[in-house]
Amino acid sequence: MTISQARKFALSELKFSPSPILDADVILKWILKCDQTFILFHSETELSELQKNIFCSSIEKRKTGLPVAYITGIKEFFGSDFEVDKNVLIPKPDTELLVENAVNFIEEKFHASSDCKILSVCDMCSGSGCVGISILKFIEEKKIIPKSLLPKIIFADISKKTLDIAKKNSLRLLSEFAFEKTVFVQSNLFENLGQSRNGLFDVIVSNPPYIPYSQTVELLKDGRSEPSLALCGDIDLNGNLTNFDDGLEIIRNLIFQSVDFLNPGGILILETGEYNAFQTKKIMEDSEFKDVKIYKDLEGQFRNVSGILA
Template identity: 50%
Template structure:
């Protein structure tokens, strides 16, 4: 099977996919190790027996609805290549706005105090894409910060830890810090398993979070296509114990999270939260009720309400 034959096969097999050509090309790049240009210029390249077998298996997985990112095990976000597994949400382009807003907020803090080392919490971190992207960008600017990554899922934290080691430098879990709490002192990063701020004793200058905010019924509907993303990271209508809260606005977890964020921010600290376009305005009102000031809603690349920002 040549690359051209593989492309035609993939296009036909994935006809029900929104992007059959792109899906096929990404799978072939992963399997062959070719970049986009090399793939285009080597249409007659003959796949080895192992490559053909891997390609056919990947196509079958994609036909079930499994996202390409889970099949190949990585996804680009903010110019970085992140490891992903079905234990974490696949990083989405809209979430890059959360990183940009965080960098703006940190720039203000550095401007006010150039010698400061801000403390940042990435709550509900998942793959770690938000916090790691912030950290990596600041390192390019020769700026320093201390970052705490928090998630209720131990498996998600392990993915985030691996991404931090790959993208921010070397570091190993401290022998003095038992799993699932990791300390990567070389990178000024800590990884803490916690139900929101339950195991977090300290405060921060900035909290960024992309929490579960999708209504319960919509979360279940989204997962019917076989995408295999974790319900835990989508469903916002859950109680403290993870049970269905009998609400359908996606805000049950956020209602608990906002007062905790306020409590764990330093004076003039900033909270930036991603939410849905369908509940952003209500989220902004919950910000105000929790005591935040200068509350505003920011719009994503599609002109949809996406992030809410507030100051303590």
């Protein structure tokens, strides 16, 4: 089987996929350890017997609806390859907006203040760690602030398995210096982050589960195998399903608790669904947040809501 034949095979087999050729190319790049240029300019290269078998079994898995990232174990996000498995949500391009907004705030805060101090950042509901790791990596590599002021980042997630993956990704993707700035805490929202009336963080950034229960059930029917824990937002603090079906229960609790865990002037930046961004804005305004803003993603959908703690 040549590269060209492999791509044609994927096209004929992956009828349900919106992007069969892209799926085939990502799998081929993973198997052949090559880049897209190689795929395009070496279409007559023969796959070895082993490579062909891996390719065909990957296509079989993809036919069940399993996302390519769970087949290859890798997903690119903000320019880095993150390791993923079925315990973590696959990082989505929309979530890059959270990284941009957090980096912008940190940069502005640094330039606005003469008595620069080391900021503290919390990546709540951290999953693969893609958000916090990308913030830290970008700030260090692009020298957004002096290295000596690189923020400390606390990764918090309710799932121990996702924290293990976030830690592995941090070790692999961050410099030794930046990795020393990371802390990993298993926690139901802020439960294990220590009570503090004076606040702990300057930035809380989060892509929490925010999909209504009914939509989560529908989404999971396509065989994507992403953890329901990472998607459904209608879960209360005791882990029970609420009756609201608005995807906002985790967001409500996260906003209420953030008030106790942010320094005054600190920012909370949340990813939301386009369908619950305005309700999220209202919850923030009804709490102690001011200057509450909604941001659109590249597709023009309402995707982030941020607010400054008064």
